[in-house]
Amino acid sequence: xxxxxxxxxxxxxxxxxxxxxxxxxxxxxxxxxxxxxxxxxxxxxxxxxxxxxxxxxxxxxxxxxxxxxxxxxxxxxxxxxxxxxxxxxxxxxxxxxxxxxxxxxxxxxxx
Amino acid sequence: xxxxxxxxxxxxxxxxxxxxxxxxxxxxxxxxxxxxxxxxxxxxxxxxxxxxxxxxxxxxxxxxxxxxxxxxxxxxxxxxxxxxxxxxxxxxxxxxxxxxxxxxxxxxxxxxxxxx
Numbered sequence: 393x394x395x396x397x398x399x400x401x402x403x404x405x406x407x408x409x410x411x412x413x414x415x416x417x418x419x420x421x422x423x424x425x426x427x428x429x430x431x432x433x434x435x436x437x438x439x440x441x442x443x444x445x446x447x448x449x450x451x452x453x454x455x456x457x458x459x460x461x462x463x464x465x466x467x468x469x470x471x472x473x474x475x476x477x478x479x480x481x482x483x484x485x486x487x488x489x490x491x492x493x494x495x496x497x498x499x500x501x502x503x
Numbered sequence: 504x505x506x507x508x509x510x511x512x513x514x515x516x517x518x519x520x521x522x523x524x525x526x527x528x529x530x531x532x533x534x535x536x537x538x539x540x541x542x543x544x545x546x547x548x549x550x551x552x553x554x555x556x557x558x559x560x561x562x563x564x565x566x567x568x569x570x571x572x573x574x575x576x577x578x579x580x581x582x583x584x585x586x587x588x589x590x591x592x593x594x595x596x597x598x599x600x601x602x603x604x605x606x607x608x609x610x611x612x613x614x615x616x617x618x619x
Binding site for chain 2: 401426428433434435436437438441481483485490491492493494495496
């Protein structure tokens with residue numbers, strides 16, 4: 393089954409800067425990849441999905457890239473705000489109707 | 504619109520006691536249903552998933568079991584809790600579909616279980 397690594401457990405950046413989070417997977421390239429946001433004590437919330445044939449996907453200040461050669465997805469938050477502070481998880485379809493989630497990166501945007 | 508309900512929000516149980524966590528989904532039919540556990544500061548571990556009534560697949564052999572008595576109801580149970588069962592339990596649903604088709608997961612608010 394897939395194994396997912398996310399570049400760092402925690403990331404601190406200054407407000408207004410761009411945050412870049414990394415998701416690397418080890419096995420076969422999936423048909424799509426998802427990013428979720430999780431606030432403390434809450435369930436994850438879906439943010440973006442990018443398909444294997446899409447190089448880039450944008451939603452407001454969020455941008456996701458998907459490089460199947462590198463087996464990597466990058467998640468960018470531009471003009472970051474303290475309200476963006478949360479844990480961000482990437483997820484891949486595993487088999488059948490299953491998913492596997494990465495361990496997450498805890499982002500702190502400092503005012 | 505679809506909603507997912509999970510209760511209770513917090514639970515403190517003694518070791519050896521039974522467990523029953525319930526999850527219900529509204530506004531959709533024949534969803535895929537999932538139970539995850541998240542240890543403190545860790546990622547999501549898939550425990551069980553179900554693609555239909557009475558159909559349960561277990562991902563991790565352990566002290567827990569799951570049942571799906573109705574289309575939109577998913578129950579996580581244990582006969583005797585262990586200390587290691589403590590964690591944050593999340594129920595989720597997604598639409599049925601072929602692999603490769605958009606399949607977003609929608610999560611409940613979670614249950615914080617402390618086994619003492």
